[in-house]
Amino acid sequence: MKNRKKTFKIFIILLFLWLCGHLIYITVDGLTDKNSHADIAVILGNTVNEDGTLSERLKKRMECGLNLYRHGRVKKILVSGGLGKEGFYEGDKMKEYLIKNKVPDSIIIVDNFGNNTLATVNNTLKLKDSLKFQSLIVVSQYFHLTRTKMLFRKEHFKNVSSVSPRYFELRDIYSLLREFVAYYIG
Helix, strand or coil: CCCHHHHHHHHHHHHHHHHHHHHHHHHHHHHHHCCCCCEEEEECCCCECCCCCCHHHHHHHHHHHHHHCCCCEEEEEEECCEEECCCCCCHHHHHHHHCCCCCEEEHHECCCCCCCCCHHHHHHHCHHHHHCCCCCCCCHHHHHHHHHHHHHHCCCCEEEEECCCCCCCCCHHHHHHHHHHHHHHH
């Protein structure tokens, strides 16, 4: 009985250390901008408010993607999201934001079927040949980037980097824990 308790304690400690190490890695990786250049930025969608405006979180992602374009780090921008419960296609609203900020319509690609991260990855890669891109920068919240890059690499697309806005919320704690689990589930 004593050995079982000791083994269980060691297991719990190792599990906790693994969790902490992974969360630190996700955070550092997500907040690191290597100032890379790419053919295309892929901005992952998020909530559009009931009045059709972008949530603060989504607006910060869009500002981040806009800065990539303005600084010549990407040539095209793919916006990806689904139909939110508010009744708006995230991709369409994201495109509107970019156009209002003087990004030419011709360089914006809309994916309104990116209902989740894996769908965005698959939809993006289906466009690889027609858009002729060899590299990409993923834009999302910092906690989301490690898994998103892993999903691209799993599909044999290696030239992927990431950038995140400097926008933090209390819900990031939950999101970090969710991403830990999601990373290992796929």
